[in-house]
Amino acid sequence: MASIPNLYLKWRAFRELVGMPRSDAEIGVALFGEDKDGPQKFSKLLYGDYGCSPEIGEALAAVLNRRIETVRQSRGLPRLNRDPFRGSDLDASLHVFLRHLAAAAAVADEEALDRTQQALLGELAPGFGIDGTIRLVVERFFVDRTFAPFLRSGGDGPVVFQVGRHKGQLAVLGVTATPALAYTFVVRDPRPTGHRSWELNWNETLFWLPSPSRPRIVDGALLLMPPSPLSPEPGRFLVTTVLVWEEASRAHLDPRGASAAAADLDEAETSRFLTNLRRLQRRRPATVTVSSAEYSVIL
Structure with a gap:
């Protein structure tokens, strides 16, 4: 049950590129159950503190797939022949994951693409825009x-x-x-x-x-x-x-x-x-x- 250290980057990009109306806490409850530890476990999963079991990986992939299908339907696009993501895809390189995501969701909106790019830069360059004496x-x-x-x-x-x-x-x-x-x-x-x-x-x-x-x-x-x-x-x-x-x-x-x-x-x-x-x-x-x-x- 290996952890995925870059899952938080993938999840952030997914939210920016495709959108997700449900909160992380709600996703945590859906993945880990109704107890109070669900949201905390999901946060630990995203940041690589919690191993991603095959069952949890498939459940999270199903969350992505349902949202992608909803977005496609809202834009009048045909249903995909197969689910775009499986649990094992969560372990892919960030950029491989994002290419697959953008293709599956058929994202062509320049604003969404630029918003995702900016979000990733914000995650990867944490000191940018911070003023100080040093x-x-x-x-x-x-x-x-x-x-x-x-x-x-x-x-x-x-x-x-x-x-x-x-x-x-x-x-x-x-x-x-x-x-x-x-x-x-x-x-x-x-x-x-x-x-x-x-x-x-x-x-x-x-x-x-x-x-x-x-x-x-x-x-x-x-x-x-x-x-x-x-x-x-x-x-x-x-x-x-x-x-x-x-x-x-x-x-x-x-x-x-x-x-x-x-x-x-x-x-x-x-x-x-x-x-x-x-x-x-x-x-x-x-x-x-x-x-x-x-x-x-x-x-």
């Missing part, structure tokens, strides 16, 4: 001139990079002490290229710097990444860094454990990392600082 910045350098920043994000707007012409650097301003650790990743929004995230593979839309890292303060800024060439993927990018101020908090944050080597996190690990992060922010807010910045890449 601020992540993206700096642009010409390839042949790396002696000074060209522009800081958060000043005159998002930095625009041209592949082959510019290098990028990530730094944090406003820090007065060196954090124990940093976790840094980038989420790609491909809408400027005419796509949405789920039309691409997961590993084409989310990139990690080897994490955790142990950055140091250089010339008054916490240097996360020195000037480096850009990957040739165009689009809008939201970069997030999580500064961890206490070494002991790593065990509560990193799903790989407190002694994992610096590396990228896969989809399941990233999903669980974000869940752990939000819980740590609620329970021990002084132990982590989250900041995000935006930049764009053109070819």
